[in-house]
Amino acid sequence: MIEKDQTYRYADPRETIRIRITSYTPGDARAHVVDADTGKRPRQILARTLHATPTTKTGAPRKTGYIRESS
Numbered sequence: 001m002i003e004k005d006q007t008y009r010y011a012d013p014r015e016t017i018r019i020r021i022t023s024y025t026p027g028d029a030r031a032h033v034v035d036a037d038t039g040k041r042p043r044q045i046l047a048r049t050l051h052a053t054p055t056t057k058t059g060a061p062r063k064t065g066y067i068r069e070s071s
Contacts, residue, residue, distance in 0.1 A: 007036045008066035
């Protein structure tokens, strides 16, 4: 479940992108986020790109999207 103040990291390990959720209404297609470290660069991203686990249903590591770090 996507909630305010959760942090996510980009799935590609070569990237160090971290984001923090600033607002999300359940059922919406997009979540409002900012950079987790700086609090800058507000934007919207697709909620379907936010994942709770680092692996897919088949157990393969995720290659795209964002993986939850904390609640």
